[in-house]
Amino acid sequence: MINRISAVFLFLFFTLNASFAQQVLTFKGELAPIGDRVEILTDSNSTMSLRSALSSKEFKRSSGSQFPNLGTTPYSYWIRFTLKNESNSKAMGIQLTQSMMDYVDFYQVQGDSVTRTNFTGHRRPFNNRFVxxxxxxxxxPIIKGESQTIYLKVKSGKQLTLPIYVGSIEEVVENAMIIDLLFGIYLGIIMxxxxxxxxxxFSIRDITYLYYVSYLGIVMLTQASMQGYIFRFILPAYPEIADMFIYISTSLIGIAAIEFSKHFLSSKQxxxxxHRISYIFWALYGIQISLAIAGFHNFSYxxxxxxxxxxxxxxxxxxxxIMLKGFRPAKFFLIAWTGFIFCVIIYVLKDFDLIFHYNNITNFTLLIGSAFEAIMLSFALADKINILKVEKEQSQLETLKALQENExxxxxxxxxxxxxxxxxxSELHEANEELNSTLENLKQTQSQLVESEKMASLGQLTAGIAHEINNPINFVTSNINPLKRDIDILLAALDEIEIVGLSDSTISAKQLRIKExxxxxxxxxxxxxxxxxxKGINEGASRTAEIVKGLRVFSRLDEDDxxxxxxxxxxDSTMIIANNQLNNNIKVIMEYGxxxxxxxxxxxxNQVFLNIIINGIHAIHTKFGSTSGGELKIATYxxxxxxxxxxxxxxxxxxxETQKKIFEPFFTTKDVGEGTGLGMSIxxxxxxxxxxxxxxxxxxGEGSQFSLQIPIHNNQSLSHLN
Structure with missing residues (x-):
């Protein structure tokens, strides 16, 4: 790998000319920052190659700070310095303690060739690193008395600071272990x-503690992400996810802190x-995460x-x-939060290079502040328990006093x-007797009203029933006299036949006389x-018997059980009773199942059927009068x-409205004197x-239909029906 890259990046002849102006950093055996002695070149297009950097005369000496702060920009920066080994150590070490840099390109140049390269960063696979x-x-590796030039190309979507340390490799590794140890102490405190x-x-089920535990968990993950431990131990093969986790976790810690604070301080009350303003931060943090996902890393950070x-x-x-309003837990919260805010301000001002600058203390202010906050907030929560305990004891004491006073x-x-x-x-006994008397009177009145309704219904039908019986009786009475007369003629004829039969006349004469x-x-x-x-008398008697039978079936006077x-x-019996109301102009349809x-x-x-049928007949007469067209239909199944x-x-x-009141007692649409209003209620x-x-x-205008449903079997005795 080194030979291939060395072949690509050959050292050009003009390199010596460019390096003559460089300041040589002499290493004598102590680990030290060198940020104030390096040269920096800004690559605003992030396209400059090593060849161009080697020949560039634009390198400038750093501002004098041991930890140069390059801000939050989308630029790339070239850092150049020459190391000379004046110690007995054969291997020197270079350490950049800023773990969140996205891209770090390392070039080691000696003489006229590039001897070593390494391309790593927070957005490159973790296994690319030397260590x-x-x-x-x-x-x-630098032999005593010799020197080599180091080129570093760095770029970051986050705050870019250059904490560069040079020392023996043993000292560098020891410094890395100290960093791990300090974070381990912090992690132990948080855990x-x-x-x-x-x-x-889990002991007291106070939701505030769950908010706090969630907050601490997010704090721990955020710090582990910002210090590079998430990338190192959890997502070494997924650099882009590990890098994006920084933007997301830093937003979540802000949201979690606000939500915990609101709940702990009872801000809604x-x-x-x-309390309502806090939701603006949800939107702003959401925008910040969206910018990071969209690729605007510098602006998002x-x-x-x-x-x-x-x-x-x-x-x-x-x-x-809230503290000024007398909420005691807010005092402890304020102490914890003030310390944490102070550390946050230091950390942010350090990143903006205002007032505070990068050093080992400011770099770890968030860890220090969050650890201090975690401890103090735990004290605050513990004090809240004490407050609740005191309030509970006070409440119990007040309750005891109240109980004693109540006793x-x-x-x-x-x-x-x-x-x-x-x-x-005694008063209730008297009132009860009066109520019983009143209730008895009401029952009697109810019985009387029901009987009155029955009598009113029967009274309306009496004339019609008399008319129904009178018609067949007329058949009998009108035929009796003619029948009596005919019977008298027959009796007289019998007498005459007897006389003829007993006479001495001949048979033919007798037959002739009888015929005449x-x-x-x-x-x-x-x-x-x-x-x-x-036949007429028989029909009249039969019709009368049928009407009488219908009356007996209708009234059921012989059935009390x-x-x-x-x-x-x-x-059928009900229709016999109501037949006279039809006036021969209402068509009756019987569809029996x-x-x-x-x-x-x-x-x-029968009384129910009669009330409904009479009301239907009345409604038909009201609509049609004496003309035809009325129809009454009765169906069963x-x-x-x-x-x-x-x-x-x-x-x-x-x-x-009438349908709603139809079954109410004393409600009627008939004229005064035509109905009591109890028929449909009964x-x-x-x-x-x-x-x-x-x-x-x-x-x-269209008519009415009453639907009745009656169980076939009644397993329990019916209550008395009036």
Missing amino acids: KHQTYIYQV VMLLYNLFIY YTPLL TMMLALAMVSAVYVLYMAVV RIIKEQNVVLEARVIERT YKEELDFDYLKVEINQLV LKKADINQCL ELPLVECYAGKL ADEENVFINIYDNGIGMGP AYNTIKKHKGQISVMSSP
């Missing part, structure tokens, strides 16, 4: 605090405005530094405001209460007339558990007590 460490370590607070969370300072000051201000008051009030209870019991007498009586017509009169009944027969016997109080159901009865009329129908209660259902569908 497998998160810092950049190069072993440079102890994290596990300690996680244990407390004490400073609601500041600069924005991250600015947000770090602003968010730290925001949290500090919120803590001061005293209760004892004093017991005597008064006992007297009042006796007095009140029959012709005289018009005997053949007499027989026809008697048959017709008997729960019995099985034929619903179709009940509807095959129904099983239903366990019910048939007389009560059954399933395994219920029978269903649909009663439809094409009368005036009902609006939604129907509703009767069906409900049969454990059935009743519903109505209606549209104004």
